[in-house]
Amino acid sequence: MGNGTNIGRVRALGSAHSGTKHWLAMRLTSIALLVLGFWLLFALIGLPDLTFKTVKAWAAQPLSATGLVLLVIASFWHTQMGLQELIEDYVHEHANKYACLTLLNLAAFAGGAFGVFAIVRIALGAAA
Numbered sequence: 001m002g003n004g005t006n007i008g009r010v011r012a013l014g015s016a017h018s019g020t021k022h023w024l025a026m027r028l029t030s031i032a033l034l035v036l037g038f039w040l041l042f043a044l045i046g047l048p049d050l051t052f053k054t055v056k057a058w059a060a061q062p063l064s065a066t067g068l069v070l071l072v073i074a075s076f077w078h079t080q081m082g083l084q085e086l087i088e089d090y091v092h093e094h095a096n097k098y099a100c101l102t103l104l105n106l107a108a109f110a111g112g113a114f115g116v117f118a119i120v121r122i123a124l125g126a127a128a
Contacts, residue, residue: 022081029078036071043067056122065123072115080108 043064047054058064083104091097 022085026078026081029074029081032070032074033078036067036074039067040071059119059122060125062123065119068119069116072119073112076108076112076115080104083108 043058044050044055047058059068084101087097087100087104091100
């Protein structure tokens with residue numbers, strides 16, 4: 001229990017009790033990406049041809065648009081969490097870490113919002 005033992009030296013340096021949620025979210029988005037990736041692959045293989053008109057008509061269907069939106073959200077969320085881990089592990093100065101994390105969050109949100117906007121635009125029948 002004292003400072004002379006290994007456990008005594010690290011007793012107050014243990015878990016911050018915040019990593020479980022992040023770990024679980026990474027696993028769930030990985031599973032979602034795997035399932036949605038296979039869904040996209042088999043859906044595209046099932047199309048008669050891969051012309052722009054055919055793929056656009058497929059993407060405009062409600063079920064396809066919903067799956068694509070979920071794929072975009074899961075992709076950007078998973079990427080953001082992975083890069084956040086990288087930044088937290090390898091950027092040591094607090095100001096640089098904060099700036100990098102802020103830019104990462106803005107980029108992930110902007111990319112995800114743009115992807116969802118594009119899919120919704122196609123699904124609602126915007127002119128090409």
